[in-house]
Amino acid sequence: MRITILDYDENDFREREAANVEECFEYKSTPSVTWINIDGIHQLDIIEKIGDCFELHPLILEDILNTAQRPKCEDYENYVFVVLKMLSCDDPKEIIKSEQVSLVLGSNFVISFQESIGDVFEEIRNRIRAAKGRIRKMGADYLAYSLIDAVVDNYFYILEKVGERIERMEEKLVQEPSSEALQKIHLMKRDLIFLRKSVWPLRELIGNLEKGEYPVLGEPVGVYLRDVYDHTIQIIDTVETFRDTVSGMLDVYLSSLSNRMNAVMKVLTIIATIFIPLTFIAGIYGMNFKYMPELQWRWGYGLVLFVMAVVAALMLLYFRLRKWL
Numbered sequence: 001m002r003i004t005i006l007d008y009d010e011n012d013f014r015e016r017e018a019a020n021v022e023e024c025f026e027y028k029s030t031p032s033v034t035w036i037n038i039d040g041i042h043q044l045d046i047i048e049k050i051g052d053c054f055e056l057h058p059l060i061l062e063d064i065l066n067t068a069q070r071p072k073c074e075d076y077e078n079y080v081f082v083v084l085k086m087l088s089c090d091d092p093k094e095i096i097k098s099e100q101v102s103l104v105l106g107s108n109f110v111i112s113f114q115e116s117i118g119d120v121f122e123e124i125r126n127r128i129r130a131a132k133g134r135i136r137k138m139g140a141d142y143l144a145y146s147l148i149d150a151v152v153d154n155y156f157y158i159l160e161k162v163g164e165r166i167e168r169m170e171e172k173l174v175q176e177p178s179s180e181a182l183q184k185i186h187l188m189k190r191d192l193i194f195l196r197k198s199v200w201p202l203r204e205l206i207g208n209l210e211k212g213e214y215p216v217l218g219e220p221v222g223v224y225l226r227d228v229y230d231h232t233i234q235i236i237d238t239v240e241t242f243r244d245t246v247s248g249m250l251d252v253y254l255s256s257l258s259n260r261m262n263a264v265m266k267v268l269t270i271i272a273t274i275f276i277p278l279t280f281i282a283g284i285y286g287m288n289f290k291y292m293p294e295l296q297w298r299w300g301y302g303l304v305l306f307v308m309a310v311v312a313a314l315m316l317l318y319f320r321l322r323k324w325l
Contacts, residue, residue, distance in 0.1 A: 002117060003041035007032050008128055010137050015129070021046045021107040025053045027109060033140045034109040035128075041065055046114075054079075054111065056104060064113050067100040071201040073208050079106040080214050082144070082205065084151050086120060087158045087199040092199060094165060096158060096191050098198065101151065105144040105216055112147060120154045121147060141221045149228050150205070155199065157237045159242070162191065166245055173249060179255035185249050192243045203232045270324065274315050278308045 001191060003018040009032040018024055027034040041047060051061045060081050063069050074081045082103040089096055102113040112121075124146050127135050135146060165188060172181055183228075209217060210225040285304060294300040319325045 001038065001043050003046075004037045004039075006035040006037075006125065006128055008136055009033065013128060013131070013136070021049045024050065024149070028054060028320075030108065032108070033143060035143055036109065036111045037121075038111070041067075041113055050111065054104065054106065054109070056081075056253050060102075060104070063102075064102045067115055069100060069102075071198065071205050073205045075214050077215070079104055080209075080216055081105075082148070082209075084148065084202070084205075084211075086114075087154060087195075087198065088118075088120075089161050094161060096162075096194065098194070101147075103144055103147060105140060105178055108218055110140050110143050110147070110162050116259060120150045123148055138220075139218060141217045145221050145228070146226050148209075149224070149231075152202070152206075152228055152231050152235070155195075156231075158195070159235065159238050162188070162195070162242060166242060166249075169244075170251060170252065171254055173252050177253050177260070182253055185246060185253065188246050189243070192239060192246060195239050196295050197245070198234075199232065199235050203229070203236060206232055244274060266324075270319060274312050277311050277315070281308055281311070 003021060004025065005014075005018055005024060005027065007014045007027060007030065012032070016023075020125045024036050027036065036050075038046075038050070044065070047061055047064060050056070051058070055078070057076055060074075061077070063081070063083060064125050069083045071085055072083050082105065084103070085099045086099045086101045087096055088099070099115045099119075101119070104111040104113075124143075127133050127146075134315070135142060165184075169181065169184060169188070204227055210222055210229055281304060285292075294303070297303075316325070
């Protein structure tokens with residue numbers, strides 16, 4: 001479990017890694033903005049101490065520890081509790097992983113709880129360190145907006161990866177449909193359902209924050225939250241488009257298999273059609289009658305083979321003229 005503290009105002013900045021949870025308590029009432037980030041939520045006693053110090057409701061502590069929460073936003077008068085799903089993609093295997101991020105926004109502090117080390121907030125840390133943009137001039141509500149915006153923007157990166165997978169799969173389906181491709185289609189459908197479950201509640205969450213009904217959220221931040229809301233709508237539209245595309249890929253897969261089967265049946269039908277008259281000729285001359293013309297003729301065998309070859313050639317020419325070949 002790792003606890004990092006960033007305390008800043010417009011003119012000053014302090015960053016430290018806390019050796020114990022008690023080091024966070026002094027920042028409860030400071031005039032500056034404090035961001036306390038906790039990586040790892042497996043030590044219940046530390047979570048309880050933070051909850052006691054910052055007067056967090058027991059239900060909040062329960063939701064922090066239960067990582068299967070749906071994205072949501074709850075108002076507790078003096079602070080706002082937000083649950084998000086932060087996504088990441090394992091590049092070699094292209095597996096989408098989810099991690100719950102819980103945010104507690106107070107008047108002068110933001111406490112973030114993550115399941116493990118590693119997040120999408122490094123750019124925000126760099127902006128605070130370098131005093132870039134307006135983040136050092138704004139309050140804790142703007143910091144909370146920045147964290148939410150970073151999580152939402154990372155969804156675009158995940159969708160880009162999913163889009164590339166869909167394009168590669170479409171090309172493979174047209175060229176060489178296989179059972180492996182069908183399995184990958186089902187995996188993509190599962191990932192898109194997972195994305196949909198993560199994004200749809202996010203729209204409601206940000207919409208509630210945007211309305212400005214929470215005392216700890218200032219009116220200027222509402223404009224920025226409206227921009228995040230627009231991004232969320234765009235992500236939802238993209239997910240729905242991808243879902244329709246993947247559903248259509250099943251039809252492409254079945255059509256490709258049908259086309260391959262039709263091509264095989266076409267070849268077999270042409271071969272069978274050519275051999276029908278040849279079999280007829282061979283059947284006539286294979287009958288066991290003593291008195292049949294051409295049986296005693298010296299060139300009879302060669303003539304029959306020649307006639308068969310001519311018949312086969314004429315049928316192939318006919319098929320070519322009809323563009324069946």
